[in-house]
Amino acid sequence: MGKTVKDQLGRIVETDKAVKAPVVILVKPQLGENIGAACRCMLNFGLTELRLVAPRDGWPNPAAEPMAAGAITVLQNAKVYETTGEAVVDLKFVLAATARRRELEIPVIGTGDVGRALRAYAHEGTATGILFGPEKAGLTNADVVLADAILTYPVNPAFQSLNLAQAVNIFAYIWASAEDGGAVPDLFQKEISAIADREDLVRMFEHLEQELDDSGFFYPPEKRALMSQNIRAPYTRAKLTAQEVQTLRGIIKALSKGRGRGQNNRGQT
């Protein structure tokens, strides 16, 4: 058993299992608000390392903090570089996020593949990163050629321009969802309460059908079997819990109690 460290989400992991999550690099970002919002999205999906290349309004930028909404460590740990080249020197695999078609001999990678690729690198401890261009103009070709691959989102061709933080958000989501292929997160794999015993379900059916017999619901009588099947089907399909069966028994009782009493005691009132 090896040394243990805290990973980027503060969990204790063995060092050989520390995952190297991709670095987000914003090239010449214009609005502090977008930088802050990008921090929040990153942390929402487990990314923590932000780099800024020549932010327009300098750094730190007071407009960023409110939009970071608690992702302050991401903001405070952001590193600033003068050029895109300097910001990627230590990275072994770099993506360029762009929606525009480029006349460059750089492969384009789809969103379906990129998550798996980044996870594979991360588990090897290989440093990766992604470049996002400035709000108005996007990445220049000089930036894009620093990348190993172009990442393009499946955007509406009639309305392509993503907000910068939204673009980071999608990337962060892709990263997070590649961990387990979009399965339901552990948090939600609650024990769906135990399905009721079939016997209880059948008793409930019998109770219901007894009351329906008493009320003259099954008419004509030769259709009783078919009607009864049709009544039972949705309850079986719903995979009722024991609690729900009990609740339904209570409902049947509540709905029919007045009638039943009325009939049984008719002679005595």
Place this chain on the structure above:
Amino acid sequence: MGKTVKDQLGRIVETDKAVKAPVVILVKPQLGENIGAACRCMLNFGLTELRLVAPRDGWPNPAAEPMAAGAITVLQNAKVYETTGEAVVDLKFVLAATARRRELEIPVIGTGDVGRALRAYAHEGTATGILFGPEKAGLTNADVVLADAILTYPVNPAFQSLNLAQAVNIFAYIWASAEDGGAVPDLFQKEISAIADREDLVRMFEHLEQELDDSGFFYPPEKRALMSQNIRAPYTRAKLTAQEVQTLRGIIKALSKGRGRGQNNRGQT
């Protein structure tokens, strides 16, 4: 070759190929900025139908337009509703986006499956939608029980709170990226055409609960809302057909008619 129409992105398609994209429903959104930003994300990924339930600052909201950044038609075509129930009556499959664990018997669907499921519905022309809660509190349980499934993103458990527009953004991306998705997951392999209109389902609930009110079932009264949710959940889950809803209405009527008569006519017998 059939008749042609314009689809939601203005493309000419054959009518039998018109795709019914999901409706985005913001429940009690607080900030106009988020509503506008949500419109932009929606249109980026090909979603065009927005519904607002009781927006806090009324509607239209001048704060929304700048953030919509060109997605003005989405904004202008947004429809406003007073209740969540009214906003979903015409939808056959409804998701609730929530990161919080709920004590409700509603299935949780992962992001990997949901895109394929929505595409399958869309190609059949089945109306679907997704509920997003207000910025601070998220969806109430009363909203969540109107949904067929809970959608949850693979968020960082230590920093779960997504900005509202970012949450819509992820959903829109999932929708777009599933365009070429594969088969329909098991959960959804049934012919949807027969599912009852949500409006009929809601009327059935109201009928049932009226009768249960009359019978004194809801006790103590402060638990009525919770009890009502628990009663509704399995019926929503069962994806009742129109015929089954009718049958249930008949059952409710049959079970309660004697009681009703008994009570109404007590003085006269």
